[in-house]
Amino acid sequence: MNKKQNKNNTEMKNNKVLTAEEQSKLTPNKVIEILKRGNEAFADNRLALQNSIERVQNAVNGQHPEAVILSCIDSRVPVEDIFQCGIGDIFVARVAGNIVNPDILGSLEYACKVSGAKLIVVMGHEHCGAIKSAIDDVELGNITGLLSKIKPAVNQSKVNFKGETTSGNAAFVEKVCYANMELMVNEIRKNSPILKAMEDKGEIKIVGAIYGLESGKVEFFEKNKIKNIIEQLSIRFFS
Numbered sequence: 001m002n003k004k005q006n007k008n009n010t011e012m013k014n015n016k017v018l019t020a021e022e023q024s025k026l027t028p029n030k031v032i033e034i035l036k037r038g039n040e041a042f043a044d045n046r047l048a049l050q051n052s053i054e055r056v057q058n059a060v061n062g063q064h065p066e067a068v069i070l071s072c073i074d075s076r077v078p079v080e081d082i083f084q085c086g087i088g089d090i091f092v093a094r095v096a097g098n099i100v101n102p103d104i105l106g107s108l109e110y111a112c113k114v115s116g117a118k119l120i121v122v123m124g125h126e127h128c129g130a131i132k133s134a135i136d137d138v139e140l141g142n143i144t145g146l147l148s149k150i151k152p153a154v155n156q157s158k159v160n161f162k163g164e165t166t167s168g169n170a171a172f173v174e175k176v177c178y179a180n181m182e183l184m185v186n187e188i189r190k191n192s193p194i195l196k197a198m199e200d201k202g203e204i205k206i207v208g209a210i211y212g213l214e215s216g217k218v219e220f221f222e223k224n225k226i227k228n229i230i231e232q233l234s235i236r237f238f239s
């Protein structure tokens with residue numbers, strides 16, 4: 001990245017918050033590009049955005065974010081920073097294990113159908129404690145019910161898995177993490193006719209992503225590619 005590109009990047013993210021008109025001109029693919037570029041800046045240690053009081057005030061009268069990210073609550077995953085986003089740029093829904101439930105679906109529908117966001121990203125992350133707890137069958141208060149939503153990914157990942165299916169096995173934890181991401185993307189399509197219809201019409205995209213705790217990089221997985229990735233993982237670790 002040369003100085004000129006860096007300057008452009010800085011200028012882009014320090015602009016005022018998105019207007020309704022700017023948002024309406026964005027496409028789902030363009031938003032993926034913007035998020036990828038922001039993540040490159042973060043992972044290259046040249047995060048340029050700082051929320052200013054000017055930006056706070058610019059956003060008072062409305063918001064027109066470009067995307068909604070469904071992320072885990074993990075404190076090591078600062079979602080806005082990861083994508084070099086500031087006030088007004090993205091909606092963020094956070095719940096342990098980035099699971100989908102009716103309230104999360106309602107939030108995603110609000111972000112896209114009501115507020116015009118163009119992209120839904122279900123973002124899991126490496127070394128996820130919720131995934132490990134689901135593998136370990138942890139039972140505690142309301143955590144039990146939450147983890148039950150990750151169990152289908154655990155059970156699916158056990159099929160044809162040749163190593164130890166424990167939270168101590170990094171390969172198994174990774175497989176469950178990807179499977180959970182894929183299942184949650186499909187849950188959205190299955191349980192939200194509104195979002196499914198928007199995706200079918202090309203108004204939005206629903207994609208998966210995994211955040212690397214060590215690299216700071218986000219890898220995106222679009223429709224029909226997630227399964228291939230899980231199969232590739234199986235080949236890499238288990239053949």
Ligand SMILES: [Zn+2]
Nearest residue numbers: 072074128129
């Ligand atoms: Zn997590």
